[in-house]
Structures are given as structure tokens and as C-alpha cells.
Amino acid sequence: MVVSDAPVVTAADLVGVVGDLWRSVSADPDAGDAPVPAAWHSRGARVLRSSVAIEGSWDGDLVLACAPGAAERWTRTMLALDADEPLGETDALDVLAEVVNVVGGAVKAHCAAGGRLGLPDVGEGEDAGPPHERALVVGLGMTWPDAAPDDPDALFTLALVHR
Amino acid sequence: MIALVVDDSRAMRRIVRGILRGAGMEVLEAGDGQEALDVLDRHLADEGAVPDVACIDWNMPVMDGLQLVTALRRRRELRSMALMMVTSESEQSQVVKALAAGAHEYLFKPFSPDALLAKLQLLGLLPQPATAGGGSWS
Numbered sequence: 001m002v003v004s005d006a007p008v009v010t011a012a013d014l015v016g017v018v019g020d021l022w023r024s025v026s027a028d029p030d031a032g033d034a035p036v037p038a039a040w041h042s043r044g045a046r047v048l049r050s051s052v053a054i055e056g057s058w059d060g061d062l063v064l065a066c067a068p069g070a071a072e073r074w075t076r077t078m079l080a081l082d083a084d085e086p087l088g089e090t091d092a093l094d095v096l097a098e099v100v101n102v103v104g105g106a107v108k109a110h111c112a113a114g115g116r117l118g119l120p121d122v123g124e125g126e127d128a129g130p131p132h133e134r135a136l137v138v139g140l141g142m143t144w145p146d147a148a149p150d151d152p153d154a155l156f157t158l159a160l161v162h163r
Numbered sequence: 164m165i166a167l168v169v170d171d172s173r174a175m176r177r178i179v180r181g182i183l184r185g186a187g188m189e190v191l192e193a194g195d196g197q198e199a200l201d202v203l204d205r206h207l208a209d210e211g212a213v214p215d216v217a218c219i220d221w222n223m224p225v226m227d228g229l230q231l232v233t234a235l236r237r238r239r240e241l242r243s244m245a246l247m248m249v250t251s252e253s254e255q256s257q258v259v260k261a262l263a264a265g266a267h268e269y270l271f272k273p274f275s276p277d278a279l280l281a282k283l284q285l286l287g288l289l290p291q292p293a294t295a296g297g298g299s300w301s
Contacts (some may be wrong), residue, residue, distance in 0.1 A: 020273055021273040024273035024274060024275050025178075025273070075174075078174055078178065079174060079177060079178070080181070090173075091173075091174070092288075094172060094173045094174045095174045096173050097172060097174075098172040098175050099224070101172070101251050101272075102250065102272045102273055105250070105251025105252055105271075105272065106192045106251070106253065106255055108252075108253075108254070109253045109254050113254060113256050114256065117222055117251070117252065118222070119171070119222055119224055126298070
């Protein structure tokens, strides 16, 4: 793998793809509530994580890590569930797998042709903080405009890392 | 009208199912290509009818979408079923591969409900303009 083959993806690209996905699943696609850049999780914060491998001329992973509140918001929005409807045990992880699959597909389009997108991997754990800069292609934290700026439960992060 | 939705994501199957049922379609589901073939065989045996369209994801375990399209196109009795890729694979080379394998239409994720319905209209499966009543996948 040659690092110079890494896709040229910016934080703005990620914001754009996430925004497109959010607007496609929102009840009101014209509402201005698409996620915006925000801080990273605190080290040790509990997160639900999904990742997808991108392989070919460049090998790496796209990792999505959501605080529980952010995961729930993605889940209720994508599945059109009201606030009082119960979530299935695996609904959140399934939704986050699809989110990382969609964003991963858009990222792969920035790679040299012929790359492969893996199947999403999901799990829960503690966030280790931003990836080391040598491993990181691009990464950012995001939240929703109507969330309190310092609400850690409304955060999610996306990181594209070299393998 | 009968649709087969093939996607390893339960969330995505639920979303597409909602859109298609809202358009009056009966929906069969499968989580991968092999399961889709099994569902089709059972449906053929039980109902004697071929679904009108299959909405197929690309990246799935066991048998992926491209393999499924190839397998479906080999079966003469399923030739009337329209095959539409519904996938995050957005590179032109992938679109070409899918169409060359026999897919009739291609829809990139993320998509709006109206975009999916418009594809079904293009395939001649919806007789008149239909909307999902808004931008959500509910």
C-alpha cells in the first residue's frame, strides 16, 4: 500500500455526504438540521461503532463512532420511529452499519477505480480519541445544529484511516 | 405488483419495504443473494408468479448483488422480472458492470422515496406518478 494512493477526501466532503444522507431520510428534507462539524468524543466515552473496509490500490477503513444519543437519533430518523416507540436491540447497530456503508461508498468513489467496499462491522466500546495523525486521512466530529454544543451524547465521529 | 428487496441491512429493507408498500406493492425480502434465490423458488412454487421487480444491494455476504443478478439472468422463467441495483457503489465502472451483468436500472444510495418510485415508473411498474408523501423513508 502506498500512502500517496490514499483517497483525496476532505472534512467538507464527509459533511456533504452525511448531509445528503440525512436529508434523504429526514421527514422534512428542506429542514436545516443536517449534521454540522463539532468536537471529537472524550477519551473513554462510550460509543456504538461501525466500520467498513475500503481495499484496492489503497487499503483503509471508514469508522463511524456514535454516542448513544446520536445513535438513537440516527436510528429513529432512518426508521421513522417516534420518540415513544421502542427500539429493537440491534436496530441502532444495523442503522449505523448502513450509514457507514453509504458514506463508505461515497468515499470509495474518491479512490482509484477498482476498489472494493467490505461489509460493515459493528460493535460497542470506548472511544480512544482521534486516530494518530499518521494513520488519519481525514476525520471529524459532528452533531446536529439543534443539539447543545457541549452535549457529548449528541456527538458522532467519522474517521478515514490508513490500514 | 410484487417486489423482492434484497439487502443485508434490515434497516434498509424496512425503509424500501415502506416505500414500496406505500405504492401498493407486495414485498418479499431477503438478506443476501442466496436467500433471495430461495425466497424466489418458494414464491414460484407457492404462488406460481414471478415478482415484477427485484431491488438488489451490491455488497452482501454469502452471495453479493452482482452474483445474484448474474444468477437471475440465467433463469429463463425469471426473465420478466426487472432488476434494479440499489447500492452505495457509485463508481461508473460498477454501474457498467451491473448493467453488463443484466441489471435494468441502478439507484445510488442515499436516495429519496420519490427517486425510487421514479425508477419504478421508468421500468413501467407504476402506471402514474406516485409520491411517498414527503421526503422521509417512513
